[in-house]
Amino acid sequence: xxxxxxxxxxxxxxxxxxxxxxxxxxxxxxxxxxxxxxxxxxxxxxxxxxxxxxxxxxxxxxxxxxxxxxxxxxxxxxxxxxxxxxxxxxxxxxxxxxxxxxxxxxxxxxxxxxxxxxxxxxxxxxxxxxxxxxxxxxxxxxxxxxxxxxxxxxxxxxxxxxxxxxxxxxxxxxxxxxxxxxxxxxxxxxxxxxxxxxxxxxxxxxxxxxxxxxxxxxxxxxxxxxxxxxxxxxxxxxxxxxxxxxxxxxxxxxxxxxxxxxxxxxxxxxxxxxxxxxxxxxxxxxxxxxxxxxxxxxxxxxxxxxx
Amino acid sequence: xxxxxxxxxxxxxxxxxxxxxxxxxxxxxxxxxxxxxxxxxxxxxxxxxxxxxxxxxxxxxxxxxxxxxxxxxxxxxxxxxxxxxxxxxxxxxxxxxxxxxxxxxxxxxxxxxxxxxxxxxxxxxxxxxxxxxxxxxxxxxxxxxxxxxxxxxxxxxxxxxxxxxxxxxxxxxxxxxxxxxxxxxxxxxxxxxxxxxxxxxxxxxxxxxxxxxxxxxxxxxxxxxxxxxxxxxx
Numbered sequence: 001x002x003x004x005x006x007x008x009x010x011x012x013x014x015x016x017x018x019x020x021x022x023x024x025x026x027x028x029x030x031x032x033x034x035x036x037x038x039x040x041x042x043x044x045x046x047x048x049x050x051x052x053x054x055x056x057x058x059x060x061x062x063x064x065x066x067x068x069x070x071x072x073x074x075x076x077x078x079x080x081x082x083x084x085x086x087x088x089x090x091x092x093x094x095x096x097x098x099x100x101x102x103x104x105x106x107x108x109x110x111x112x113x114x115x116x117x118x119x120x121x122x123x124x125x126x127x128x129x130x131x132x133x134x135x136x137x138x139x140x141x142x143x144x145x146x147x148x149x150x151x152x153x154x155x156x157x158x159x160x161x162x163x164x165x166x167x168x169x170x171x172x173x174x175x176x177x178x179x180x181x182x183x184x185x186x187x188x189x190x191x192x193x194x195x196x197x198x199x200x201x202x203x204x205x206x207x208x209x210x211x212x213x214x215x216x217x218x219x220x221x222x223x224x225x226x227x228x229x230x231x232x233x234x235x236x237x238x239x240x241x242x243x244x245x246x247x248x249x250x251x252x253x254x255x256x257x258x259x260x261x262x263x264x265x266x267x268x269x270x271x272x273x274x275x276x277x278x279x280x281x282x283x284x285x286x287x288x289x290x291x292x293x294x295x296x297x298x299x300x301x302x303x304x305x306x307x
Numbered sequence: 308x309x310x311x312x313x314x315x316x317x318x319x320x321x322x323x324x325x326x327x328x329x330x331x332x333x334x335x336x337x338x339x340x341x342x343x344x345x346x347x348x349x350x351x352x353x354x355x356x357x358x359x360x361x362x363x364x365x366x367x368x369x370x371x372x373x374x375x376x377x378x379x380x381x382x383x384x385x386x387x388x389x390x391x392x393x394x395x396x397x398x399x400x401x402x403x404x405x406x407x408x409x410x411x412x413x414x415x416x417x418x419x420x421x422x423x424x425x426x427x428x429x430x431x432x433x434x435x436x437x438x439x440x441x442x443x444x445x446x447x448x449x450x451x452x453x454x455x456x457x458x459x460x461x462x463x464x465x466x467x468x469x470x471x472x473x474x475x476x477x478x479x480x481x482x483x484x485x486x487x488x489x490x491x492x493x494x495x496x497x498x499x500x501x502x503x504x505x506x507x508x509x510x511x512x513x514x515x516x517x518x519x520x521x522x523x524x525x526x527x528x529x530x531x532x533x534x535x536x537x538x539x540x541x
Contacts, residue, residue, distance in 0.1 A: 232357025232364025
């Protein structure tokens with residue numbers, strides 16, 4: 001059975017962990033902007049880690065259940081209501097046939113994740129249902145469309161509900177504005193003064209930010225090199241274009257580019273960054289690859305232990 | 308293979324590392340990268356490979372490897388490549404039919420003026436060169452092909468077009484390319500191909516792969532239309 005989309009919301013997209021293995025032909029990965037929240041939502045329902053969910057940016061989405069199911073909501077608090085009654089993220093809820101689930105406006109964070117027991121059923125394209133608007137690929141139609149009014153999102157039925165919630169200390173703090181950056185191999189092309197600027201300045205999130213990249217506004221950073229020979233861009237890479245305003249490249253990033261990079265945001269800190277709205281202010285803080293590995297191990301161990 | 312130095316390997320993050328094969332763009336570097344890309348495709352836990360002009364980005368599963376294990380695995384894979392298996396022998400040649408004309412190549416006259424050639428000379432020089440696909444990116448299936456003849460070097464348009472029609476054949480600096488989908492673009496458009504560069508239903512998905520050699524073949528308007536070419540879009 002299924003959810004029927006009553007109101008489509010500003011930007012609600014079907015996502016899984018992404019479309020991998022095709023970057024060599026220029027195809028981006030897509031996937032959840034907040035991977036931490038995404039992984040928790042599937043863990044709450046005992047779904048496979050890659051089960052498809054809906055990423056809800058900002059809100060304004062409402063869905064009607066056409067059959068009983070169990071859902072998990074993680075990520076931002078978008079003022080969600082179930083049959084008009086307020087509900088909190090980071091836990092599971094039972095839904096009965098005819099129930100109305102609505103997401104209103106951001107109270108805390110920007111993107112919420114809605115998982116359903118067993119995952120949303122959708123035909124994958126190149127091994128993934130991840131929706132990438134720019135490349136017109138993935139999602140319900142296969143053509144990269146965001147959710148539309150009247151869409152029917154099917155899920156398996158006959159699965160039981162279990163009341164669960166994410167342990168309090170495992171819930172990320174979206175108010176934390178320190179974004180961890182692994183120092184890049186092109187770090188040397190920035191003078192010590194420029195590096196100091198980068199790590200000591202406040203950066204505002206530009207309104208030009210999207211799933212492709214977060215554009216930042218603040219102290220301009222100058223690179224000693226004007227450009228580099230175009231090379232593959234990893235998730236989280238922080239490009240410094242000519243105007244010196246950093247761009248953090250995220251899930252729907254282009255696959256290659258020729259601007260120097262000062263470092264790379266980890267997937268865990270990128271998840272925090274993706275919850276910031278235009279106008280919010282962040283700072284960068286340096287970490288090493290081994291610190292990033294440890295942080296990631298801890299996160300995965302918590303998920304595994306809890307499942 | 309033996310004459311190529313081993314690449315340097317730098318960690319980009321805890322899930323990606325970059326192999327660098329020097330700072331010079333040339334065919335032997337490109338061959339070397341194509342060969343190593345092929346061999347790493349089969350390495351367990353490699354999630355994605357992004358080859359480019361002088362580098363190869365390796366995205367790996369961080370549940371399989373830490374920063375030491377991935378470098379070791381890559382070095383081992385490179386060391387065990389069979390030097391007798393030449394990739395040059397397997398190199399594919401892709402031929403792309405192009406209708407060169409002002410009606411689908413509105414920048415031909417500007418290019419001709421800039422290069423002090425006639426429009427016919429621009430077309431002749433463009434299709435009489437065999438190119439190499441040095442990198443794929445910008446948009447799915449967009450192949451950066453080099454090098455155009457010196458006389459055809461022209462800078463990008465000062466104001467990029469917001470919509471470049473599918474199949475547009477364009478040049479900029481020392482490179483040429485075909486736009487696989489409708490995107491914004493600042494390259495100088497000199498013609499159009501009726502064939503698809505990207506097909507999600509096909510096995511290879513993209514017509515041109517990194518390392519391929521590519522030729523353009525001029526066709527008439529009639530042939531262009533017979534092959535399904537569209538004239539609109541500007």
